[in-house]
Amino acid sequence: MPRTVAAHALAPSLFQVRETGSGRAEVLWRTPVVGVxxxxxxxxxxxxxxxxxQPSVRRAEAALVVRWEIDCGPPGLVGKTLAAEGIADSRASVLMLVTLRDGRSVRAVLTAERPSFLVPERESRIEVARSYSLLGIEHILTGPDHLLFVLGLLLLIAEWRLLLWTLTSFTLGHSVTLSLAALGFVHVPPGPVEVGIAASIVVLGVELARDPAASPSRLQRRPWGMAATFGLL
Known part of the structure; x- marks a missing residue:
């Protein structure tokens, strides 16, 4: 595998391994071409x-896709450690999907704090949910535009339960988008995304500028819907 692939700090790469039997497995490595x-x-x-x-390398829109096959011996992948080298330097995240020969799948998110993954016999759903949620949170906290949007939500929402639900909706929306983008299911050019992010901040600013004595708008009554929608950007 070449060592020249760079990944964007906020765009996760995809590390997919599928066992085909007799110790063999097919590997898919998909990483954004825009990076550090x-x-x-x-x-x-x-x-x-x-x-x-030899690996097969091709360019797919804004990503580099590499495919090849490996042989790990009859025991297979269970109990083995897979990792992503250079993940700390690239400040990236890697979505990992391992499909075992019996059809079961295990998933994980590799980060600078957790650059390796021990393939378990069975995955923990709680751990998967935790990993994907942390990925969304990391993406939000490393983007000034997202932090500005979150700050606006803090100013807009006074009730803490509603605020918690709204921030959770925003984080989940982000996690879904990042996962779908890494898996190659969706691809949106950066231009429209940037416009959408700017529009979300403008909409939030308009809500903050409303007369406090006026009747609450629909967005003020249901801010979680706005947060989930803009979280997809």
Missing amino acids: PDAALRPVFPPDCRPLG
Whole structure:
């Protein structure tokens, strides 16, 4: 696997491994081509996993897609550690999806704090939900535009339960978008996304400028809907 692939700090890469039997597995590595200069991000397998043949490399929209096959021996992937090298330098996240030979799937999110993953026999749904939620939170906290939107929500919503529900909706919306983008299911050019983010801040600003004595608007009564919608950007 070449060591020249860079990933955007806020765009997760996809590390997908699917067992095909007899110790063999197909590997898909998909990473954004826009990234941090000189930050090499690549998947890492245990020493007993050897590549078979040459990898297939192609450009797919704004991502680089690499496919190849490995042989990890008859025991398979369960109990083995998969990792992403260079994840701290690139400040990226990697979505991992491992499909075992019996059809079961295990998922994880690799980060600078957790750059490796021990493939379990069975996955924990709580751990999966936690990983994807943390991915959305990380994306929000590392983007000034998102922080500005969250600040606006803090100023708009006085009731703490409603605020908590609204922030959760925003985070979940972000997690869904990041996951779908990394898996290659959706691709939106950066231009419209930036316009949408700017529009979300404008809409929030208009709400904050309303007369406090006026009747609450629909957005003020149901801010979680606005947050979830703009969280998809």
